[in-house]
Amino acid sequence: MDRGGIRRRLAVGLALLTASGVLAVAVPAQAHAAAPTRCEGRKVKTYPFSTGTLYVYKRGGHVCVxxxxxxxxxxxxxxxxxxxxxxxxxxxxxKSTRRAGPVTVHAGQRCVWVKxxxxxGSVSKGWILC
Structure with a gap:
């Protein structure tokens, strides 16, 4: 094997090692950045009140507000x-400047109470989604 072949293989190996190192650092940062800031599923209820709005989402047996x-x-x-x-x-x-939640429960087919x-200002809805 000539020196050119060895250098190419070393360069490819170094490039792969560098790429894997970058991914190892970037993926946890993306996972942290992708922490839930909204609810999954479809919006089923919206409850506006004097100082804000409460949104209720449902996905399968899970309810999120x-x-x-x-x-x-x-x-x-x-x-x-x-x-x-x-x-x-x-x-x-x-204390927050923008939002509270999301919070999720597994309700199955049970009713839920949301606040x-x-x-x-506040809102409290009795047993819903029954």
């Missing part, structure tokens, strides 16, 4: 909550 502020940018107390019948509520609450809050 997200609360969005009408005036994003100002930090205020926000909450998104969903509870399947005869189960504990799953809640995301705290949303932005600042002093």
């Amino acid at each position: 997200i609360t969005l502020s009408k005036r994003p940018g100002r930090e205020q107390w926000m909450k998104a909550s969903v509870q399947a019948y005869r189960a504990r509520a799953v809640t995301d609450e705290g 949303g809050r932005v600042g002093r």
Whole structure:
């Protein structure tokens, strides 16, 4: 084998090693960036209230809710909550500038109770999606 063949193989090997290193660093960053910022499935209900809107999505037996502020940018107390019948509520609450949630429960065919809050405004819907 001549020196040209060895150099080409080394260059290809180095290129593959570099590409795999870049992917190893980039993929976790993309996975972190792709953390859920919205609900999966189709939107089944929208509940506007004085300071925000609560969106309800359904996919298979899962129900997901997200609360969005009408005036994003100002930090205020926000909450998104969903509870399947005869189960504990799953809640995301705290200070935020834009949204609370998404929060998801497996409801199967059970009814769910959804709640949303932005600042002093809130919405709470009784048993829905029965």
